Amino acid sequence: MSQPAAHRSSSDRDLRAPARAGPAPAHTPSPAPDDVHVRVATIDDLPAVVELRLALLREHSHNPLYRRLRPDAAARARRLFGAQLRAPDEVIFLATRGDAVVGILRCVQTAGLPLLFPVLHGYISSVYVIPAARRRGVLRALLAAALAWCEARGLMEVRLHNAADNEAANAAWEALGFRIAEHLRVRFLR
């Protein structure tokens, strides 16, 4: 399960046109816009990763699950995301335009339920595109890199959660081939 972090080598960092063996599957997203590049984040990107992922949480501050941001969230984020950037079974992709980081997507090789197949799947999270770069194919480009990463690991399935009240995410994931398989419900006790 644990693989060397070969995907983090400098020669492999620009993933705008991920190589594929064999015919492309039906869900292959469109190629990235010409001015957008997708690469694997390294520990040097920690400040940008923290900034984008906190922006994502702030944008969801109306949601019952995400509205209670801890006051020390930034410090926690640096520790947590630093560990994630070094972990072997996950990857954070960054989309850049020129020198600017315009989008982020995290993908984790994840175990499924013990009585069910598949044993492992790819799990996508922490998806954020800065407002000025939206509707230009940045998410499509990030997703293409994530799907290539999953396929290179032999994963057959990719899952994700999105907030039910997030209309843009609902529309985007539907357009990109992700179907709703279950709903997460919450009841607050106090």
Ligand SMILES: CC(C)(COP(=O)(O)OP(=O)(O)OC[C@H]1O[C@@H](n2cnc3c(N)ncnc32)[C@H](O)[C@@H]1OP(=O)(O)O)[C@@H](O)C(=O)NCCC(=O)NCCS
């Ligand atoms: C959702 C989000 C990631 C989409 O990123 P993006 O780079 O704008 O998406 P893309 O341009 O690659 O769009 C891909 C397709 O998704 C659909 N889509 C994306 N945003 C949409 C929107 N606001 N309304 C309707 N459809 C949308 C479209 O079909 C689009 O293809 P098209 O532009 O050719 O019609 C971005 O709006 C965002 O970061 N929102 C705030 C954070 C967030 O909601 N994250 C998702 C957490 S699960």
